[in-house]
Amino acid sequence: MAKIRKHHQRRYRSTYSEEDIRRAYWLVKKQKVAIRRAAWRCGVPVQSLRDRLSRGTDTRRPLGSPTLLTRDEESKLVEHILKLSVIGYPLSKKEIIGLATETALLLGRKPDESRLKVCFHIRGCGMRQNT
Secondary structure (H helix, E strand, O other), X not given: XXXXXXXXXXXXXXXXXXXXXXXXXXXXXXXXXXXXXXXXXXOOOHHHHHHHHHHOOOOOOOOOOOOOOXXXXXXXXXXHHHHHHHOOOOOOHHXXXXXXXXXXXXXXXXXXXXXXXXXXXXXXXXEOOOO
């Protein structure tokens, strides 16, 4: 009987650094080197270089939407939630979102309901942080 080989897709792991893509960007913009040649010289994918050139910046853009609370504000909120659960008053998801909304309003920010989500982590709970 013939052996059936399973096709395994390899994941691409970038082998270039942020400095490599900045150098390629500089070559194209300042030295007027062709995109393919600059990508080849610096060892970066052509499409990655094209993406940076189309955005008009040599730096990466941040992923995700901006957060409603800063890391410090969020950690204080998480600390408060954990203290409440220790003394026997655990909060539901709805109560946590309400507390986060109140906190944002007190800080003078308008919360958008679609941005307020709760993620549960191994060592506690808190609002998702994208920064």
